[in-house]
Amino acid sequence: MSNKQRAVLRNLPVYMALIAVSVLVLFPFFWMVTTALKEQTKIFLFPPQWLPSPVQWGNFADVFKVQPQFPLYFWNSLYTSVLVTVGTCLFAALAGFAFAKLQFPMRNLIFLVLLTGMMIPTEVTAIPMFNWFTKLQLTDTHFPLIVPPMLGAGGMFGVFLLRQFFIAVPSELDEAAKIDGCSPWTTFWRIMFPLAGPSLATLAIFTFLHSWDNYFDPLIYISSDRLFTLPVGLKLFTDTAGTEWQLLMAASVIATLPLLIVFFFAQKRFIEGVALTGLK
Template identity: 70%
Template sequence: MFNSLYIGVLVTAGTCLFASLAGYAFAKLNFPFKNVIFLMLLSSMMIPTEVTSIPLFTWLSKLNLVDTHFPLIFPPMLGAGGMFGVFLCRQFFITIPNELDEAAKIDGCTPLRTFRTIMLPLATPTLATLTIFTFLHSWNEFFEPLVYLNTSKLYTIPLALSLFTNEAGTAWHLVMAAAVVSTLPLLMVFFFAQKKFIEGVALTGLK
């Protein structure tokens, strides 16, 4: 439970930070080849995780990072989940009038301060939605922990649930009890973020 919780929190926080900064840059800042870079990043969402797992495993094994939580925390921030967050934040920031940026520049705000004091508070519904999606995906991830983790004390919830099955059969009563306990953090996340989540869904596409 602790392993899944702190991995989910770190992945969610990192993804929201990275996605909001990148989304703001692609939506409001001007730099060379902006659209080309965005399309290249967006195309990475079409690459399944299973395709990149072997070269990523080989690279991380050379760095002695296999059987640690590093592959479960940092690569997901920059993978398809992170790119989805960038796309989501970019689409939201595009809907914000440019006059806010211009007014901030007149007042002497740097782009980073404009993002922190003006854009980020406005993006709370979008970030709440991204928080739920990212935490849910990290909490339920089974394939990557199965590939990278060998030590049982490092296991996450999905791997721990698989331990109840062996050659003798499945202890279904223990599996069901553990499954109920494993859903509690997800319910808590949605409970605290549901207002912003529903607000974000309701405002999607509106200017």
């Protein structure tokens, strides 16, 4: 018996408990994929069919036939999330750097004021902003999905996170840069920004997840279905595809897969990021 096996056996109750929870948590994914590959007539068979037979790969193609806009939803989700992420990281890093490393009057006061923004629920500010965006004819555009999340509460969190990071960077570094004649911009862009990689990655992961998962904003702001993002598009699909669960599940798989793949490759970063910030 190998060491590994012995360790497993000795801790059998621990494993049983962990397996139980894991099964519960992973089951929806299994059921989603199974259903996505079933024939429509096999979906509600009793007793339930655990594995699809025959396997209907065609369901995935059918998603695009029934909902030809689906690739568009995907693209809308992707590009808005990327823009929000890039913008948040850049502006939060700039501000975080300034608050940590540059001297200017009222620096700490401004920082503290910005911090208060983190606790303002977007559900509250959404009401007047919705009113204004309507008047400015910005509803039914992607503007409200990109700019307010970038520079709103999420942005303030980013400032907080990156200021923490930059404070920990030894001041000898930026002193030296200063002496060498680097402007604050060069110091930031060439030295500090690359250094902040790990913190930025954490911030980027959170911002992207948050934006990718954003349901409330597109729900209230977007009217035309060509501008929908995935979450709203999927919800719409539940209304139009009705009982064709195999298509709905296939669409869900398509919507979930990219993020899961990224997660499995970068899971250390994800999990450490959460642990590091203890946020959300």
